[in-house]
Amino acid sequence: MNTRLDGRVVLVTGASSGIGEATALALSAEGARVAAGARRADRLESLARKAPGEVLALELDVTDQESVRAAVAKTVERFGGLDILVNNAGLMLNSLIVGADTTEWTRMVETNLLGSMYTVHAALPHLLERKGTILQVSSTSGRIASAYSGVYAATKFGIAAFSESLRQEVTTQGVRVVVIEPGFVATELTSHITDPTMQAAAQEMAASMRTLQPDDIANAVVYAVTQPEHVAVNEILIRPTDQT
């Protein structure tokens, strides 16, 4: 087991699958004490069993401010503080704009954008205290919008704007803000798409390339959080080589 993050306290949202799960495991392998939050408690329990270090499984719904505040409080109560927030929970429901089911827009904005902001709001006092690091999981869709993912892209562009504002507010107080922008990663993300045409398109896209794996993003997170204190890795854009 490595010790680069020995004793550091990390909160990962969306840790029950995909990028969040891989990141929680990678940070645990570096010696961090990890609070792993998501709605599927059973998946978090199995993550806790797999992890090399101590993991606190936290049932968390990022769209609910009370739930977010409680998760941060439980993390601090258990581990005595908070050093790193991996703000990762998210949802992608691709569709046409015309005739879209706007309840899906609401879910994406509430989860990806507001949920991510609520988590920063609740965690920030503790991160300021420890001169911590915030990793904001955005997307290539946070840099380039494309057809059929307008609302998802809007939430990820929103994360970029919020993160830059946050960075300017806290960097001189020693808190680092990192925006991670993955391209196509093989996870459960596309499985939630309800439109059959969009679902088929996502599967076709996955089959057309060597996609990234969750560990590829976890490695980027580990890189960012193991730099010396005076180095702020502000942005990491990471695509599959085969993705245009």
Ligand code: NDP
């Ligand atoms: P997954 O679907 O595997 O993971 C999404 C995670 O978010 C799950 O752990 C899920 O847990 C959690 N989540 C969803 N809604 C909520 C909620 N309301 N409260 C708490 N947790 C929630 O997909 P990925 O790992 O791919 O996605 C992780 C992040 O990476 C997302 O922000 C996504 O936008 C981003 N991303 C993914 C890319 C990809 O190609 N896969 C590319 C670029 C960015 P649960 O359902 O148990 O609550």
